[in-house]
C-alpha cells in the first residue's frame with residue numbers, strides 16, 4: 491500500500507530502527523516509546539487490522555509473528571521477567587496505523603487495566 495507508513499518502512503522508503511526481519515515479518519522500534527523497550531512487530535504483507543486476516547494469514551503469517559515476538563523477547567532478555575503484547579484494533583481499540591502490528595512493551599512494571 492503506497493500510502494501506508496509501515497509499508498514505507500518495509501520498503502525502506504522511510505527510516506526505522508529495524509531489529510528483526512525475515513521473509514514474512516519485520517520488527518522495529520516504536521518512534522514514540524511508551525516503555526524502555528517498545529517494539530512493533532508487523533507482517534510484511536499489508537493487512538489493515540486483526541479483523542482483516544484471510545484464511546492463509548492464519549497459517550502463514552500469524553505463526554511467524556509469534557515466532558518473531560519470542561525471538562525478540564529472548565534477545566532483549568524480557569522473556570523471563572515479562573512483557574506486554576498489545577494489538578490495538580479499529581477506532582475504539584485505539585489503532586492509528588492501519589497496518590496490522592503488535593506492540594511489545596517491556597523493561598518497566600506495566601499497569602493494568604489500561605485506559
Ligand code: 5GP
Pocket residue numbers: 495506507518519520521522523530577578584585586587588
Ligand atoms: P497504534 O496506535 O496504531 O496501535 O500504534 C501505532 C504505533 O506506531 C504508535 O505507537 C506510533 O508511535 C508508531 N509509529 C507511528 N508512525 C511511526 C513511524 O513512522 N515510525 C515508527 N518507528 N513508529 C511509528
Ligand code: ZN
Pocket residue numbers: 491494495496497498535536537588589
Ligand atoms: Zn501497510
